[in-house]
Amino acid sequence: MAAHGVTIALRVLHYVAPISVVIYFVLAKTVAACFLHQPSKRAGLGSRRYAAIGLLAGVLVTIVAQGTVYVLEATRDPQWSSSQDAAVYILANLLAYASLTVGIAENRKPIWHQYIGSWTVGLVMEVVLTALQPLAEPTRNRYAILCEVFHVLRTLLLLILTVAGCACALYDRQKLAHPKETEPLLPNGTNGHATKPAGYGAVTANGNGTVAHEADGDEEHDVDSDSEEPDRDKELKATQKKRLEESGSWLNYFKDFKIFIPMLWPYRNRFVQSCLGVVALVTLAQRFLNVLVPRQIGIITDQLTAGGGNGVVPWRALGFWMLFNTLSSSAGLSLIKSLAEIPVQQFSYKSIGSSAFRHIMALSMDFHNEKNSGELIRAVEQGQHLQGLLEFFLFEVGPMFTDLIIGFVYVYTLFDVYMTLILMGVGLAYIYIGAKTTTWSVKARRRFNNAWRNEAKVQNEAIANWATVSHFNRGSYEVQRYSKSIDDFNAAEWKYYIAYYIGGSAQSVVMLLGRLAAFSMAVYRVAQGRAPVGNFVTLTLYWRSIESPLMQVSWSVRRLSQMLTDSERLLQLMLTKPTVVSAPDAPEIMIKEGEVEFDHVDFAYDPRRPTLKDVSFTAKPGQTVALVGETGGGKSTIIKVLYRYYDIAGGSIRIDGQDIRNVNLDSLRDSFGMVPQDPALFNISLIENIRYARLDATDEEIVEACRAAAIHDKIESFPDKYKSTVGERGVKLSGGELQRVSIARAILRQPKIVLLDEATSMIDAETEALIQKAFKRLTAGRTTFIIAHRLSTIQHADQILVINDGQIIEHGTHEELIKRGGKYVALWSKQLSKDVEEVGQALEGVGPEQAVLDVGAGSSEGTAVEGGGSDER
Numbered sequence: 001m002a003a004h005g006v007t008i009a010l011r012v013l014h015y016v017a018p019i020s021v022v023i024y025f026v027l028a029k030t031v032a033a034c035f036l037h038q039p040s041k042r043a044g045l046g047s048r049r050y051a052a053i054g055l056l057a058g059v060l061v062t063i064v065a066q067g068t069v070y071v072l073e074a075t076r077d078p079q080w081s082s083s084q085d086a087a088v089y090i091l092a093n094l095l096a097y098a099s100l101t102v103g104i105a106e107n108r109k110p111i112w113h114q115y116i117g118s119w120t121v122g123l124v125m126e127v128v129l130t131a132l133q134p135l136a137e138p139t140r141n142r143y144a145i146l147c148e149v150f151h152v153l154r155t156l157l158l159l160i161l162t163v164a165g166c167a168c169a170l171y172d173r174q175k176l177a178h179p180k181e182t183e184p185l186l187p188n189g190t191n192g193h194a195t196k197p198a199g200y201g202a203v204t205a206n207g208n209g210t211v212a213h214e215a216d217g218d219e220e221h222d223v224d225s226d227s228e229e230p231d232r233d234k235e236l237k238a239t240q241k242k243r244l245e246e247s248g249s250w251l252n253y254f255k256d257f258k259i260f261i262p263m264l265w266p267y268r269n270r271f272v273q274s275c276l277g278v279v280a281l282v283t284l285a286q287r288f289l290n291v292l293v294p295r296q297i298g299i300i301t302d303q304l305t306a307g308g309g310n311g312v313v314p315w316r317a318l319g320f321w322m323l324f325n326t327l328s329s330s331a332g333l334s335l336i337k338s339l340a341e342i343p344v345q346q347f348s349y350k351s352i353g354s355s356a357f358r359h360i361m362a363l364s365m366d367f368h369n370e371k372n373s374g375e376l377i378r379a380v381e382q383g384q385h386l387q388g389l390l391e392f393f394l395f396e397v398g399p400m401f402t403d404l405i406i407g408f409v410y411v412y413t414l415f416d417v418y419m420t421l422i423l424m425g426v427g428l429a430y431i432y433i434g435a436k437t438t439t440w441s442v443k444a445r446r447r448f449n450n451a452w453r454n455e456a457k458v459q460n461e462a463i464a465n466w467a468t469v470s471h472f473n474r475g476s477y478e479v480q481r482y483s484k485s486i487d488d489f490n491a492a493e494w495k496y497y498i499a500y501y502i503g504g505s506a507q508s509v510v511m512l513l514g515r516l517a518a519f520s521m522a523v524y525r526v527a528q529g530r531a532p533v534g535n536f537v538t539l540t541l542y543w544r545s546i547e548s549p550l551m552q553v554s555w556s557v558r559r560l561s562q563m564l565t566d567s568e569r570l571l572q573l574m575l576t577k578p579t580v581v582s583a584p585d586a587p588e589i590m591i592k593e594g595e596v597e598f599d600h601v602d603f604a605y606d607p608r609r610p611t612l613k614d615v616s617f618t619a620k621p622g623q624t625v626a627l628v629g630e631t632g633g634g635k636s637t638i639i640k641v642l643y644r645y646y647d648i649a650g651g652s653i654r655i656d657g658q659d660i661r662n663v664n665l666d667s668l669r670d671s672f673g674m675v676p677q678d679p680a681l682f683n684i685s686l687i688e689n690i691r692y693a694r695l696d697a698t699d700e701e702i703v704e705a706c707r708a709a710a711i712h713d714k715i716e717s718f719p720d721k722y723k724s725t726v727g728e729r730g731v732k733l734s735g736g737e738l739q740r741v742s743i744a745r746a747i748l749r750q751p752k753i754v755l756l757d758e759a760t761s762m763i764d765a766e767t768e769a770l771i772q773k774a775f776k777r778l779t780a781g782r783t784t785f786i787i788a789h790r791l792s793t794i795q796h797a798d799q800i801l802v803i804n805d806g807q808i809i810e811h812g813t814h815e816e817l818i819k820r821g822g823k824y825v826a827l828w829s830k831q832l833s834k835d836v837e838e839v840g841q842a843l844e845g846v847g848p849e850q851a852v853l854d855v856g857a858g859s860s861e862g863t864a865v866e867g868g869g870s871d872e873r
């Protein structure tokens with residue numbers, strides 16, 4: 001009775017032993033991957049790895065030897081099938097220890113505790129099995145004795161592995177705790193490694209899915225060391241690694257991706273939610289159909305075989321098969337699923353696209369000055385690959401694992417546990433090869449993406465800067481540059497597809513071998529009479545349903561990593577916070593008078609170089625303040641900080657006593673009418689471009705504004721009048737026309753404060769005189785800031801500020817400044833002499849009296865010649 005109990009315990013242990021080793025290893029690996037466990041600094045010692053591989057090879061030999069003994073015993077005793085548990089123990093143990101051996105052989109820096117723990121679990125199991133074996137079989141033949149010898153040998157090998165592993169771990173801990181006693185006094189620099197800057201390449205992903213310090217010199221697993229990548233991508237990856245290191249675990253790392261959840265999950269959209277429900281139901285039904293269709297064929301086969309041609313048709317079984325088959329056809333449930341998926345995909349496409357676009361538009365000027373717009377667009381496009389993420393997890397990864405589990409159980413019920421083991425073996429080999437090829441293809445994919453982006457960038461830059469290219473006659477140079485970028489792209493694409501296809505073929509071979517083994521085993525079993533023919537037919541049809549989730553596992557890993565790589569750029573973009581934002585619950589600005597006060601304002605684009613230094617002045621309500629000074633002095637910057645393109649570093653800017661940082665940003669910007677230095681238009685009609693300033697303006701108001709800006713007659717002279725399109729950024733208009741359109745926009749906007757940044761620099765003096773009236777109307781009663789190099793434009797200003805090197809060096813009215821005889825006068829006379837020179841050149845050949853006459857007109861009326869001819873770009 002006791003022997004019977006021991007036999008049962010032994011049988012159970014035969015199943016439990018290999019499973020517990022595998023479970024421990026998988027759990028330890030998962031925990032290590034999630035919490036970024038790092039291999040110890042001494043983990044890469046080659047001698048330890050080789051010793052462990054040698055001992056594990058010994059363990060494998062004892063398992064194979066024991067298996068051989070069982071086969072010999074089976075040939076001697078046909079009733080041997082009763083010891084199926086022993087066969088399972090051998091096969092499963094072989095799979096388990098082979099996986100551990102491959103794990104160490106593949107990884108130059110293993111995380112040892114994962115392995116030591118698995119060996120310990122294996123050791124405990126082997127000790128119990130070795131002790132129970134003699135109790136279960138008191139009378140033993142030579143086969144049993146041999147098996148016991150192998151058991152003992154295996155136990156000894158595992159004991160050595162466990163004890164040596166623990167001893168090494170303890171030794172390392174002591175050694176690392178007292179580095180001074182053992183480490184060389186000189187740092188790493190002595191072995192030729194350069195010190196890397198903090199935060200850059202500090203950690204790299206290694207084969208464990210964990211991070212390792214690059215300084216350890218483990219280049220084999222440094223999948224990210226990619227010298228061909230542009231600096232920006234290296235920066236991106238450095239940020240990603242830094243983020244991973246700071247977050248401490250992959251779980252935390254993925255927390256950042258949660259910003260995409262509201263874009264993927266339709267919280268408030270009932271229709272999309274119900275479509276998701278339909279997709280979920282169909283997915284569930286498909287799991288059942290995967291089994292029911294081949295099973296029904298098996299049932300029909302068995303009924304036909306049993307009938308032996310007696311004319312009885314299995315109508316009922318056939319009817320069910322027809323029903324199941326129709327449901328699983330592409331005109332059945334798949335059609336419903338495909339239709340229901342469309343709104344779900346469109347929802348996420350729209351929400352990712354519009355959120356990313358909204359975010360980009362809300363980012364501050366410093367960001368937009370740095371970024372290449374082509375790259376931004378590509379980041380959004382690639383990020384939209386995330387669109388399928390929700391479905392991917394819910395309706396691909398989930399069903400895939402369900403199918404696998406159903407598959408393991410169903411092939412067991414069709415035949416026996418060996419079939420399940422074949423399936424597991426194929427699965428492990430397939431996933432292993434899949435993981436290997438994914439590593440190559442992800443690396444190749446990154447290069448492919450970079451080359452693709454670079455190609456778009458080169459093309460985009462050349463087209464956008466066509467005028468510059470043409471000024472320097474660099475057309476063929478740009479074509480050459482572009483064709484080189486296509487060559488790079490083709491080379492990267494070629495490498496990517498090689499890695500992709502070779503990996504795919506290797507996996508197909510594994511799949512084929514698995515199919516051959518399973519079908520041979522099924523034929524053998526049917527021939528032995530241990531299973532009906534119908535089961536073989538069912539298996540051949542069902543095998544395809546098991547292969548596809550297996551293929552999906554590695555494909556899903558590949559797809560997930562591809563989705564994450566592609567969306568990393570969008571994530572970085574979404575994580576970029578605008579530097580200028582409204583304070584929470586900031587009130588709208590209330591402008592009554594329009595008094596603008598700069599109070600000890602300091603500002604710098606780059607903290608190493610101050611741009612504005614202690615700037616203080618007050619623009620009284622309705623006053624016109626002119627900013628003059630040498631180029632690069634900081635005039636435009638004063639306007640930019642007032643518009644809050646940038647936040648100042650010190651002091652404050654107040655409008656009617658309200659600090660502009662404490663009011664709502666939109667309301668602040670709504671109060672300004674800006675005419676910038678280089679106005680740009682959309683490539684739409686003129687009338688739409690002007691209406692952009694005030695979307696509800698009527699056509700009459702637009703025409704009125706254009707009249708005031710002295711551009712109406714010009715527009716009327718165009719063949720399509722107000723409907724003329726203006727080209728990209730307004731290139732079809734001359735510089736002067738562009739500025740006048742821009743002034744018309746400002747007039748239409750009816751702002752509270754007017755900002756004119758070189759608004760008339762490209763307009764000739766004659767036209768400027770025409771629009772002076774318009775300016776008067778625009779600026780009447782409004783506080784106005786004017787930047788102008790043409791001093792005549794600003795001589796009537798209420799206040800003139802002379803800006804030099806970020807400071808106000810003089811201020812006052814034109815007359816006061818002229819009287820003072822300082823920098824303003826220097827600027828004024830410099831301009832006069834420049835004008836005389838230019839006029840002299842322009843009037844070469846004209847009589848001297850005539851030239852003097854013209855200069856006189858220019859100086860009194862504001863340099864009549866300055867704008868001459870500059871109205872054309």
Ligand SMILES: Nc1ncnc2c1ncn2[C@@H]1O[C@H](COP(=O)(O)OP(=O)(O)OP(=O)(O)O)[C@@H](O)[C@H]1O
Nearest residue numbers: 369605606611629630631632633634635636637638
């Ligand atoms: N986005 C920026 N990033 C870094 N530095 C900048 C930026 N914009 C301007 N600067 C620098 O700030 C300084 C002041 O520039 P700003 O455009 O305000 O001068 P300005 O007086 O308006 O010149 P100009 O009369 O030529 O328009 C210059 O040295 C310029 O190089």
